[in-house]
Amino acid sequence: MTDADQNPDYWQEYGPFQKVKHDLIRNYLGGWFPKLGTWAGRVLYVDTHAGRGRHRFGETGSPVVALDTLLGHSHRNELFRKSEVRFLFIERDPANLNRLDAELKAIGELPDRVHVHTSAGDAYALLSGIVNDLRSSGQHMAPAFIFVDPYGFKVPGKLLAQLMAAGRVELFVNVIWRELDMAIRQKQPSGHGMAAALDDIFAGDSWRAIDGETANERMDQAVELLSKGIGAKWYTYIRMTTGGSAVRYLLLHLTNHPEGRKFMKECIWKVAPDGGFEVRQRDDHRQPLLITPEPDLTPLRDWLIARLRKRPHARQELDDELRSELWLPTHLRTILKRLHANHEIEIDDSSEQISLSRNPRQLSLL
Numbered sequence: 248m249t250d251a252d253q254n255p256d257y258w259q260e261y262g263p264f265q266k267v268k269h270d271l272i273r274n275y276l277g278g279w280f281p282k283l284g285t286w287a288g289r290v291l292y293v294d295t296h297a298g299r300g301r302h303r304f305g306e307t308g309s310p311v312v313a314l315d316t317l318l319g320h321s322h323r324n325e326l327f328r329k330s331e332v333r334f335l336f337i338e339r340d341p342a343n344l345n346r347l348d349a350e351l352k353a354i355g356e357l358p359d360r361v362h363v364h365t366s367a368g369d370a371y372a373l374l375s376g377i378v379n380d381l382r383s384s385g386q387h388m389a390p391a392f393i394f395v396d397p398y399g400f401k402v403p404g405k406l407l408a409q410l411m412a413a414g415r416v417e418l419f420v421n422v423i424w425r426e427l428d429m430a431i432r433q434k435q436p437s438g439h440g441m442a443a444a445l446d447d448i449f450a451g452d453s454w455r456a457i458d459g460e461t462a463n464e465r466m467d468q469a470v471e472l473l474s475k476g477i478g479a480k481w482y483t484y485i486r487m488t489t490g491g492s493a494v495r496y497l498l499l500h501l502t503n504h505p506e507g508r509k510f511m512k513e514c515i516w517k518v519a520p521d522g523g524f525e526v527r528q529r530d531d532h533r534q535p536l537l538i539t540p541e542p543d544l545t546p547l548r549d550w551l552i553a554r555l556r557k558r559p560h561a562r563q564e565l566d567d568e569l570r571s572e573l574w575l576p577t578h579l580r581t582i583l584k585r586l587h588a589n590h591e592i593e594i595d596d597s598s599e600q601i602s603l604s605r606n607p608r609q610l611s612l613l
């Protein structure tokens with residue numbers, strides 16, 4: 248197999264998919280660097296499919312986005328007092344890597360606490376070597392954010408699981424859903440090429456249980472199984488759709504840390520404020536939104552009422568339970584305020600216990 252970039256046209260344009268990918272990285276790292284940097288002493292950003300660093304009309308690629316996020320961070324000096332930050336950019340195509348090196352060089356001299364390393368070759372082979380070295384020396388990986396951005400749908404689930412287990416590691420994976428779904432639906436018998444590829448992706452044959460009727464049902468099942476196989480407690484994803492509603496890609500964030508889950512949800516709400524957790528290819532990313540769409544909070548209201556019907560809840564308890572939903576604490580606060588103003592709930596000021604009102608004035612429609 249050749250090392251050459253299989254899809255050089257990728258670099259000729261820059262659409263909503265790239266923009267959202269990069270916005271999420273920028274927003275997430277903006278919070279992640281200082282958060283981990285205060286205690287870890289060293290943090291690591293890895294771009295497994297780093298690319299050229301720049302698109303044809305000047306938009307920056309993910310390695311430059313990640314590095315710029317750190318260099319332009321308002322707390323960078325405080326961060327550097329406590330931590331160093333290492334970047335590893337892996338790229339298989341030598342011409343792409345040369346261009347990336349030139350882009351990085353153009354950034355100029357880096358602060359002492361920032362180390363950038365580019366590496367030629369196959370990302371998965373390189374990362375397997377790193378995992379094996381860590382294992383044989385009994386060491387952990389520094390807290391890491393690993394961005395996996397291949398063109399194709401084949402990602403090695405077992406290796407990703409080993410990386411997750413190697414330390415406080417978070418993964419951000421571009422899952423090429425349309426092709427993955429097609430492969431799953433073939434349901435080939437074991438031993439066949441596609442079945443073996445799926446066994447690799449899911450780190451086992453759990454994918455055979457995916458039986459949803461609709462693509463969305465299969466997607467939810469697949470994401471849950473992938474996350475489980477990779478060993479992530481929390482998964483959060485945004486769908487990228489083409490044309491109508493067909494999903495082309497998923498950007499999937501995996502973490503074992505509740506803070507990471509909470510923060511990625513906030514980042515996704517920022518890029519998709521209507522709450523659909525979806526980005527459409529036809530959206531014009533160059534036009535700023537004149538009106539930020541308001542999410543429909545009715546399902547959250549129903550979620551809350553269903554809980555309170557069972558028993559009163561403390562505020563913190565509701566916040567904790569909300570983590571596995573897509574809603575944010577700020578949405579919950581909005582609903583609580585509305586229900587309280589409408590006398591549908593009672594909030595005990597001293598204990599912060601929230602209960603359904605014994606005497607609701609009327610049912611609000613929100």
Ligand SMILES: C[S@@+](CC[C@H](N)C(=O)[O-])C[C@H]1O[C@@H](n2cnc3c(N)ncnc32)[C@H](O)[C@@H]1O
Nearest residue numbers: 252296297298308309338339340368369370396
């Ligand atoms: C989707 S592009 C990466 C885009 C980049 N992450 C960004 O957001 O700017 C995929 C890149 O991965 C490279 N590539 C493909 N297979 C690879 C592999 N196994 N290991 C490392 N790089 C690979 C390709 O040459 C291409 O440059």
